[in-house]
Amino acid sequence: MGRDGRLPTSGFKYERIADVIRRDMLDNLLPNDILPSERELADQFGVSRMTVRAAIATLVSQGRVYNIQGSGTYVGSKEVLTKSGALTSFTEDMVARGLRPSSRVICAQRVAATGMIAHRLAVEVGTACTHVRRLRLADEDPMALENVYFPAEVLPLEGVKLAESLYDQLAESGNEAFRSEQEISAIVLDDETAELLEVPEGAAALVVTRVSSTKRGRIIEYARTYYRADRYSFMTTVERESGER
Amino acid sequence: MGRDGRLPTSGFKYERIADVIRRDMLDNLLPNDILPSERELADQFGVSRMTVRAAIATLVSQGRVYNIQGSGTYVGSKEVLTKSGALTSFTEDMVARGLRPSSRVICAQRVAATGMIAHRLAVEVGTACTHVRRLRLADEDPMALENVYFPAEVLPLEGVKLAESLYDQLAESGNEAFRSEQEISAIVLDDETAELLEVPEGAAALVVTRVSSTKRGRIIEYARTYYRADRYSFMTTVERESGER
DNA sequence: AAGTGGTCTAGACCACACA
DNA sequence: GTGTGGTCTAGACCACTTA
Secondary structure (H helix, E strand, O other): OOOOOOOOOOOOHHHHHHHHHHHHHHHHOOOOOEOOOHHHHHHHHOOOHHHHHHHHHHHHHOOOEEEEOOOEEEEOOHHHOOOOOEOOOHHHHHHHOOOOEEEEEEEEEEEEOOHHHHHHHOOOOOOEEEEEEEEEEEOOEEEEEEEEEEEOOOOOHHHOOOOOOHHHHHHHOOOOOOEEEEEEEEEEOOHHHHHHHOOOOOOEEEEEEEEEEOOOOOEEEEEEEEEEOOOOOEEEEEEOOOOOO | OOOOOOOOOOOOHHHHHHHHHHHHHHHHOOOOOEOOOHHHHHHHHOOOHHHHHHHHHHHHHOOOEEEEOOOEEEEOOHHHHOOOOEOOOHHHHHHHOOOOEEEEEEEEEEEEOOHHHHHHHOOOOOOEEEEEEEEEEEOOEEEEEEEEEEEOOOOOHHHOOOOOOHHHHHHHOOOOOOEEEEEEEEEEOOHHHHHHHOOOOOOEEEEEEEEEEOOOOOEEEEEEEEEEOOOOOEEEEEEOOOOOO
């Protein structure tokens, strides 16, 4: 009867089943090949159909398979597996590209929130905030100029280790970033910023304005970052609204 | 007992329940307020708990509520509801902003796929493709210069209504766009493009390179579009990988 | 007509939060 | 300890695709 259906020894059943399907089936099939039906899989693994459906749901959300009602479950195309829009930090980004990230702190101070910053952080004007301005480098090359603001209540200036990941430090203080809203635009760099980024005057840059919040919806960060357009671009994956099929 | 739990008369139960929760509960609660427990809701609506969970799952995916295991389901923050990363067309975008979109066709021709285009469309070099170059306008102002390529097999040049939505025409031919991978970068516009977009020479633009595919993973479009940076920006929402909490 | 995924039920046990 | 969301079961019916 082919696959024996033995499962790894940790996690929930549906996770282990998703792992087995990924390792033992998807690797041996081509895109658009059909998978066994949910009822067959339930039999093979000795679980209920709802559990198989939970396993398949995780694979669908990863773009590894897709469903067609009344027809079956099929292997997704390989191209899709280019990491969709997961929240990543500059540090993670660079490591993933095989570069060594670092920071050069330009200034770090306690400030009172002005109109724009207070608005974005959803705090009262005048609220104490921490402001950090850093040049982000990859293998010693400047890649981005970052301006980060967060409420001092979330992380006071005195508590910040400036050279290390701010996200990690926010998480340690119980404010783990869960979701970011980003606005991406483009500008021509002013001379001062161009010099910091070591690009010619008049060069283009990506401007990313980001507001990050915890799972509970608490806003923990407002950042405006200028990325060298010659070295950096953003990948995003968008999908059709849940709609019909 | 307050809410009576009457349901609208169409769609699946869990959709109707999600609608009722959205209209009758979320509108009357503040962010981080707690919702009734799943078991209570199941009683109120006279359905099983799994059905309530399906309803809540849709609200979670829309960012309207969030769960904390062992604690409860809570109202999400309002800020999040700024439309996450749903696939939208230029036309939809402009309509959503209250602008009247239009197109000016610059050229439309049948071409043989060269290396780059063949690679992005995942077809053989030399495959017949349709190439459309259009200036996209909003209320008569140029907003973007669009270069779209797709296999002639998907939509031949003769079949294209150039002034109308290409997405709609692709959908009509059975190739509905389901997912797009986009790369967003920035450049300084060359003089010719700047003139078309009616911006000064040396102005910055967003460059969006997009590959769209159907649910089945068939690539139906490769597009490279230059957006005026002074009029256009991209909003994206990113979330932490599914992980623990 | 047969088979598929989509929805739904009425239970159950678990891990976790919180008082 | 009580209540919560998370998982899981063993069925059922429906809407849809496919032949």
